[in-house]
Amino acid sequence: EAGVTQFPSHSVIEKGQTVTLRCDPISGHDNLYWYRRVMGKEIKFLLHFVKESKQDESGMPNNRFLAERTGGTYSTLKVQPAELEDSGVYFCASSQAAAGEQFFGPGTRLTVL
Amino acid sequence: AQSVTQLDSQVPVFEEAPVELRCNYSSSVSVYLFWYVQYPNQGLQLLLKYLSGSTLVKGINGFEAEFNKSQTSFHLRKPSVHISDTAEYFCAVRNSGTYKYIFGTGTRLKVLA
Numbered sequence: 001e002a003g004v005t006q007f008p009s010h011s012v013i014e015k016g017q018t019v020t021l022r023c024d025p026i027s028g029h030d031n032l033y034w035y036r037r038v039m040g041k042e043i044k045f046l047l048h049f050v051k052e053s054k055q056d057e058s059g060m061p062n063n064r065f066l067a068e069r070t071g072g073t074y075s076t077l078k079v080q081p082a083e084l085e086d087s088g089v090y091f092c093a094s095s096q097a098a099a100g101e102q103f104f105g106p107g108t109r110l111t112v113l
Numbered sequence: 114a115q116s117v118t119q120l121d122s123q124v125p126v127f128e129e130a131p132v133e134l135r136c137n138y139s140s141s142v143s144v145y146l147f148w149y150v151q152y153p154n155q156g157l158q159l160l161l162k163y164l165s166g167s168t169l170v171k172g173i174n175g176f177e178a179e180f181n182k183s184q185t186s187f188h189l190r191k192p193s194v195h196i197s198d199t200a201e202y203f204c205a206v207r208n209s210g211t212y213k214y215i216f217g218t219g220t221r222l223k224v225l226a
Binding site: 048 | 117122149155156157158159162203205209210211212213214215216217218219
Protein backbone atom coordinates (compact mmCIF):
# COMPACT_ATOMS: atom_id res chain seq x y z
CA GLU A 1 0.00 0.00 0.00
CA ALA A 2 1.38 3.39 -0.99
CA GLY A 3 2.07 5.86 1.77
CA VAL A 4 1.42 9.57 1.85
CA THR A 5 3.13 11.27 -1.07
CA GLN A 6 4.01 14.91 -1.53
CA PHE A 7 5.06 16.91 -4.54
CA PRO A 8 7.42 18.56 -5.14
CA SER A 9 10.13 17.38 -2.79
CA HIS A 10 11.90 20.72 -3.07
CA SER A 11 10.83 24.13 -4.31
CA VAL A 12 12.91 27.27 -4.58
CA ILE A 13 11.06 30.47 -5.45
CA GLU A 14 11.54 34.21 -5.28
CA LYS A 15 9.76 36.35 -2.74
CA GLY A 16 6.42 37.44 -4.14
CA GLN A 17 5.92 34.38 -6.32
CA THR A 18 3.25 31.73 -5.89
CA VAL A 19 3.87 28.10 -5.02
CA THR A 20 1.47 25.18 -4.80
CA LEU A 21 2.28 22.09 -2.79
CA ARG A 22 0.42 18.85 -3.30
CA CYS A 23 -0.34 15.97 -0.96
CA ASP A 24 -1.82 12.60 -1.84
CA PRO A 25 -3.02 10.80 1.29
CA ILE A 26 -3.22 7.06 1.82
CA SER A 27 -6.16 5.71 -0.12
CA GLY A 28 -9.30 5.59 2.01
CA HIS A 29 -8.06 8.08 4.59
CA ASP A 30 -10.71 10.75 5.04
CA ASN A 31 -8.58 12.85 7.38
CA LEU A 32 -5.76 14.93 5.98
CA TYR A 33 -3.48 17.31 7.86
CA TRP A 34 -0.86 19.87 6.97
CA TYR A 35 2.05 20.71 9.27
CA ARG A 36 5.02 23.02 8.84
CA ARG A 37 8.50 23.17 10.27
CA VAL A 38 10.44 26.38 9.93
CA MET A 39 14.20 26.23 10.40
CA GLY A 40 15.18 24.86 13.81
CA LYS A 41 11.70 25.11 15.24
CA GLU A 42 9.09 22.54 16.09
CA ILE A 43 6.73 20.99 13.57
CA LYS A 44 3.47 22.92 13.84
CA PHE A 45 -0.07 22.00 12.90
CA LEU A 46 -1.60 24.09 10.11
CA LEU A 47 -4.98 22.56 9.31
CA HIS A 48 -7.18 19.48 9.19
CA PHE A 49 -9.53 18.26 6.46
CA VAL A 50 -12.23 15.66 6.81
CA LYS A 51 -12.93 14.63 3.25
CA GLU A 52 -13.27 17.94 1.41
CA SER A 53 -14.25 20.01 4.45
CA LYS A 54 -11.87 22.10 6.53
CA GLN A 55 -12.41 21.05 10.12
CA ASP A 56 -9.75 23.17 11.73
CA GLU A 57 -7.54 25.77 10.15
CA SER A 58 -6.45 27.40 13.38
CA GLY A 59 -2.78 26.89 12.57
CA MET A 60 -2.75 28.68 9.22
CA PRO A 61 -0.33 31.60 9.56
CA ASN A 62 -2.23 34.19 7.50
CA ASN A 63 -4.43 34.66 4.46
CA ARG A 64 -1.54 34.15 2.05
CA PHE A 65 -2.03 30.45 2.63
CA LEU A 66 -4.91 28.62 0.96
CA ALA A 67 -5.55 24.91 1.33
CA GLU A 68 -8.01 22.94 -0.73
CA ARG A 69 -9.13 19.36 -1.01
CA THR A 70 -11.56 19.21 -3.86
CA GLY A 71 -13.29 15.84 -4.12
CA GLY A 72 -11.86 14.75 -0.81
CA THR A 73 -8.82 13.06 -2.30
CA TYR A 74 -5.56 14.95 -2.77
CA SER A 75 -4.95 18.34 -1.20
CA THR A 76 -3.08 21.44 -2.30
CA LEU A 77 -1.54 24.18 -0.22
CA LYS A 78 -0.96 27.41 -2.08
CA VAL A 79 1.20 30.24 -0.81
CA GLN A 80 0.56 33.55 -2.58
CA PRO A 81 2.57 35.72 -2.46
CA ALA A 82 5.41 33.89 -0.77
CA GLU A 83 7.50 35.67 1.85
CA LEU A 84 10.95 34.82 3.21
CA GLU A 85 9.50 33.55 6.51
CA ASP A 86 7.47 30.94 4.64
CA SER A 87 10.61 28.90 4.06
CA GLY A 88 10.54 25.55 5.77
CA VAL A 89 9.42 21.97 5.38
CA TYR A 90 5.73 21.33 4.82
CA PHE A 91 4.50 17.94 5.93
CA CYS A 92 1.25 16.29 5.06
CA ALA A 93 -0.30 13.46 7.06
CA SER A 94 -3.41 11.35 6.79
CA SER A 95 -5.42 9.08 9.05
CA GLN A 96 -8.49 6.90 8.83
CA ALA A 97 -10.12 8.23 11.97
CA ALA A 98 -9.75 11.78 13.21
CA ALA A 99 -8.21 10.59 16.47
CA GLY A 100 -6.31 7.77 14.82
CA GLU A 101 -2.64 7.39 14.01
CA GLN A 102 -1.40 9.88 11.44
CA PHE A 103 0.94 8.74 8.70
CA PHE A 104 3.30 11.41 7.48
CA GLY A 105 4.60 12.12 4.03
CA PRO A 106 8.22 12.94 3.17
CA GLY A 107 7.60 16.68 3.22
CA THR A 108 8.20 19.48 0.74
CA ARG A 109 11.16 21.72 1.43
CA LEU A 110 10.23 25.27 0.42
CA THR A 111 12.92 27.91 0.09
CA VAL A 112 11.87 31.51 -0.53
CA LEU A 113 14.72 33.76 -1.69
CA ALA B 114 -1.00 25.39 26.58
CA GLN B 115 0.39 22.02 25.77
CA SER B 116 4.09 21.88 24.94
CA VAL B 117 6.89 19.41 24.31
CA THR B 118 10.49 20.10 25.29
CA GLN B 119 13.48 18.41 23.77
CA LEU B 120 16.33 20.07 25.59
CA ASP B 121 19.12 18.55 23.52
CA SER B 122 19.27 19.97 20.02
CA GLN B 123 22.25 17.80 19.10
CA VAL B 124 23.61 14.61 20.61
CA PRO B 125 26.91 13.16 19.35
CA VAL B 126 27.65 9.61 20.43
CA PHE B 127 30.15 6.96 19.42
CA GLU B 128 29.02 3.83 17.63
CA GLU B 129 27.96 0.99 19.94
CA ALA B 130 27.53 3.38 22.87
CA PRO B 131 24.16 3.80 24.58
CA VAL B 132 22.08 6.90 23.99
CA GLU B 133 19.17 8.65 25.67
CA LEU B 134 17.21 11.42 23.99
CA ARG B 135 15.14 13.41 26.44
CA CYS B 136 11.56 14.53 26.06
CA ASN B 137 9.36 16.31 28.58
CA TYR B 138 5.81 17.43 27.98
CA SER B 139 3.24 19.56 29.71
CA SER B 140 -0.39 18.57 29.65
CA SER B 141 -3.21 18.55 32.12
CA VAL B 142 -5.10 15.73 30.41
CA SER B 143 -4.51 12.19 29.29
CA VAL B 144 -2.03 12.06 26.42
CA TYR B 145 -0.63 9.79 23.80
CA LEU B 146 3.12 10.03 23.24
CA PHE B 147 5.19 9.40 20.14
CA TRP B 148 8.71 9.37 18.86
CA TYR B 149 9.31 9.98 15.17
CA VAL B 150 12.57 9.76 13.24
CA GLN B 151 13.56 11.61 10.11
CA TYR B 152 16.51 10.16 8.24
CA PRO B 153 18.34 12.45 5.80
CA ASN B 154 16.18 13.25 2.78
CA GLN B 155 13.29 11.14 4.04
CA GLY B 156 9.94 11.74 5.71
CA LEU B 157 8.84 11.26 9.30
CA GLN B 158 8.73 7.64 10.39
CA LEU B 159 7.05 6.44 13.55
CA LEU B 160 9.57 4.83 15.93
CA LEU B 161 7.22 4.01 18.78
CA LYS B 162 4.15 5.20 20.61
CA TYR B 163 2.57 5.07 24.04
CA LEU B 164 -1.21 4.94 24.12
CA SER B 165 -1.89 3.05 27.37
CA GLY B 166 -0.75 0.01 29.33
CA SER B 167 2.87 -0.79 30.02
CA THR B 168 4.96 2.31 30.51
CA LEU B 169 7.94 0.73 28.73
CA VAL B 170 7.38 0.84 25.01
CA LYS B 171 9.53 -0.94 22.47
CA GLY B 172 9.82 0.35 18.95
CA ILE B 173 11.62 -0.36 15.73
CA ASN B 174 15.39 -0.56 15.26
CA GLY B 175 16.03 -1.46 18.91
CA PHE B 176 14.69 1.76 20.39
CA GLU B 177 12.56 1.92 23.51
CA ALA B 178 10.99 4.67 25.60
CA GLU B 179 9.56 4.89 29.08
CA PHE B 180 6.51 6.92 29.98
CA ASN B 181 6.90 8.57 33.37
CA LYS B 182 3.69 10.30 34.33
CA SER B 183 4.98 11.86 37.55
CA GLN B 184 7.92 13.44 35.74
CA THR B 185 5.93 14.05 32.54
CA SER B 186 8.73 12.52 30.53
CA PHE B 187 9.05 10.10 27.63
CA HIS B 188 12.78 9.61 27.09
CA LEU B 189 14.00 7.55 24.16
CA ARG B 190 16.81 5.04 24.65
CA LYS B 191 18.93 2.62 22.70
CA PRO B 192 21.58 0.44 24.38
CA SER B 193 23.93 0.38 21.39
CA VAL B 194 23.70 2.77 18.47
CA HIS B 195 24.78 2.26 14.86
CA ILE B 196 26.01 4.72 12.27
CA SER B 197 22.67 4.24 10.52
CA ASP B 198 20.85 5.74 13.52
CA THR B 199 22.17 9.16 12.55
CA ALA B 200 18.98 11.16 12.04
CA GLU B 201 16.73 13.75 13.63
CA TYR B 202 14.34 12.53 16.31
CA PHE B 203 11.07 14.22 17.24
CA CYS B 204 8.98 13.71 20.34
CA ALA B 205 5.26 14.45 20.02
CA VAL B 206 2.15 14.36 22.17
CA ARG B 207 -1.52 14.24 21.34
CA ASN B 208 -4.40 14.57 23.77
CA SER B 209 -6.53 11.47 23.75
CA GLY B 210 -9.59 12.02 21.57
CA THR B 211 -8.01 14.81 19.54
CA TYR B 212 -6.01 14.91 16.35
CA LYS B 213 -3.43 17.68 16.78
CA TYR B 214 0.12 16.53 17.33
CA ILE B 215 2.32 18.85 19.36
CA PHE B 216 5.95 18.33 18.43
CA GLY B 217 9.21 19.16 20.11
CA THR B 218 11.97 21.00 18.27
CA GLY B 219 13.84 17.80 17.46
CA THR B 220 17.15 16.27 18.48
CA ARG B 221 19.85 15.57 15.92
CA LEU B 222 21.60 12.33 16.79
CA LYS B 223 25.01 11.97 15.21
CA VAL B 224 26.67 8.60 15.58
CA LEU B 225 30.44 8.73 15.24
CA ALA B 226 32.67 5.90 14.06
